[in-house]
């Protein structure tokens with residue numbers, strides 16, 4: 001596989017990050033974007049050879065955006081750092097873009113264990129995916145793992161800096177008539193630490209607020 005910088009947005013992921021970094025396929029260069037973790041995430045990352053970037057502005061989108069700016073490879077991947085998604089899916093996604101079969105390659109989470117996804121997260125996801133399909137994107141998830149060309153991703157001009165970021169990215173990709181290729185990716189409960197989004201009512205409400213702003217825009 002060609003070399004690809006893998007942006008890993010992290011907020012207190014020391015427990016899960018180890019396994020994720022160890023499972024990165026050859027050619028993947030980890031770029032951990034930390035948002036003020038207090039559990040030693042940056043030390044764990046550096047100890048396993050990852051580059052660590054600090055982003056003072058809180059938020060998933062802020063971390064991902066800074067990671068894209070700091071990445072150096074032509075193709076860039078973005079992956080959750082909680083161990084819920086297998087990094088082994090990356091080569092297939094990278095190939096789709098590298099061989100110009102897609103402008104954006106994304107994963108579709110397929111739960112492989114009971115109780116992986118709370119019902120409210122599954123329901124919200126189904127609704128959002130249906131909205132995206134009506135806009136012409138053949139997707140069933142909101143791109144929890146994705147690969148694209150760095151310059152093109154930045155040129156899309158995604159403005160959300162919170163949990164609305166992945167949805168806004170897909171809406172803009174649809175408007176720009178990007179070819180989006182979706183691949184099934186095994187989805188498990190996070191490997192440690194705590195959920196910032198779908199695992200709590202607070203996180204779900206925040207994500208719903210951010211995403212509703214994207215859909216209204």
Ligand SMILES: Nc1nc2c(ncn2[C@@H]2O[C@H](COP(=O)(O)OP(=O)(O)O)[C@@H](O)[C@H]2O)c(=O)[nH]1
Nearest residue numbers: 009010011035059060063080081195196197198
């Ligand atoms: N840097 C940064 N990362 C975040 C933030 N919120 C969530 N993340 C990361 O985004 C990824 C997905 O979040 P997660 O808590 O697993 O969401 P869930 O899968 O819906 O429960 C994980 O790698 C988190 O560490 C944030 O505010 N800043």
Ligand SMILES: [Mg+2]
Nearest residue numbers: 080082084190
């Ligand atoms: Mg998660």
